[in-house]
Amino acid sequence: MSDRYRVRRAVAEDWSVSRAIRLQALAEAPLAFASxxxxxxxxxxxxxxxxxxGAAQFLAETDDGEVVGTATGVADPGEPGTTxxxxxxxxxxxxxxxxxxxLVAAVVDQARSDGADRVLLHVVETNPGAERLYARCGFARTGATVPLPHRPDLIEHEMVLGL
Structure with a gap:
């Protein structure tokens, strides 16, 4: 792992770099996200x-401040104890x-600090690299699936990590 990067929590003043990395993600991987x-x-x-x-967003950035990654943890309003x-x-x-x-560890650590019992995510079936990352971080499929909102012909697999 390179020390050229740092991961930090986003603050309101980061809105423009948060926007930029999110739009880059949506442009480069349109089928990986529910938006x-x-x-x-x-x-x-x-x-x-x-x-x-309203969330715990983390940014990965280079020493010169270029944002090259992001992950966000948000409390599930329908499931207390779930991030x-x-x-x-x-x-x-x-x-x-x-x-x-x-980035995953930052979200998990924040969820644990916030008192969550588990971290839940959905990964689209066409993104095996992401599923391998999540499995490496301790997540496992629950067996539940949902359709990708803007492409209901694609399935998202639910994965969970107990805390």
């Missing part, structure tokens, strides 16, 4: 700030250096 580039391009700055304020891991992405040039593991 779309078209939808999120329309968000205004206040919506990006609200996203950061949802969402919006996980590492830019292609930064992959293979342990950033995905570090």
């Amino acid at each position: 779309t580039l078209e939808r999120e391009t329309a968000f205004d700055p206040d919506q990006w700030r609200e996203r950061i304020a 949802l891991l969402v919006a996980m992405f590492v830019a292609p040039p930064a992959r293979g250096q342990g950033l995905g593991d570090r």
